[in-house]
Amino acid sequence: MIIESIVTTTNSDGTGNLSPMGAVFGIDRTILELRPFSGSRTLENLRQRMVGVVHLVDDAMLFVRSLTDTWEERPPMQLATVVAAPMLKEYLRAIEFQVKFVDDSSHRANVMCEVVEQHIGRPPRGICRGLNAVIEACILISRVDFLPASEIDSQIPGLQKIVDKTGNPQDIAAMELLLQHYRKLTSSGSAGNK
Numbered sequence: 001m002i003i004e005s006i007v008t009t010t011n012s013d014g015t016g017n018l019s020p021m022g023a024v025f026g027i028d029r030t031i032l033e034l035r036p037f038s039g040s041r042t043l044e045n046l047r048q049r050m051v052g053v054v055h056l057v058d059d060a061m062l063f064v065r066s067l068t069d070t071w072e073e074r075p076p077m078q079l080a081t082v083v084a085a086p087m088l089k090e091y092l093r094a095i096e097f098q099v100k101f102v103d104d105s106s107h108r109a110n111v112m113c114e115v116v117e118q119h120i121g122r123p124p125r126g127i128c129r130g131l132n133a134v135i136e137a138c139i140l141i142s143r144v145d146f147l148p149a150s151e152i153d154s155q156i157p158g159l160q161k162i163v164d165k166t167g168n169p170q171d172i173a174a175m176e177l178l179l180q181h182y183r184k185l186t187s188s189g190s191a192g193n194k
Helices: 041-049 060-068 129-142 149-166 169-188
Strands: 002-010 016-025 031-034 051-056 077-079 086-088 093-103 110-120
Touching: 002 041, 002 060, 002 086, 016 041, 016 060, 016 129, 041 051, 041 093, 051 086, 060 129, 060 169, 086 093, 129 149, 129 169, 149 169
Parallel strands: none
Antiparallel strands: 002 016, 002 051, 016 031, 031 110, 051 093, 077 086, 093 110
């Protein structure tokens, strides 16, 4: 099962890196797999430090700001309790992990991890199609380097409609920021790699 999450790792300068990523959980949830893109900061951090934290969150703006690396203010963080990695202070669930092995022989690495600690945070806001649509748009736009623009462009209007119809004001603002980022990427021909 893939659960969209925010993964925190430690950069070479000691600062925290936040990256949206689908974490693949095993049936018993003691093992998880991450699939960061080759050349990403997250993959490099996982190779260097071998630890991190997966956060389950229901904050659309956190997904967008993590993807675009555009922060008005970074979210409050603390040191995880078992691994030497940064951890968000607010989450639904936080899962500390230790990397067991990294296979980076393709454009997406296969990082197998052992869960070493779990934390329960605040209750979720509930299932919201607006939030889910923002996350789907994040996934599409994170693949701008290799997905045809026509494929992304064909799906964005439907996702925008769902956000406008069912999202809260934060979901709507997150989608707007994400689309501004996408327009900049496509007009300049460049993309970021978290």
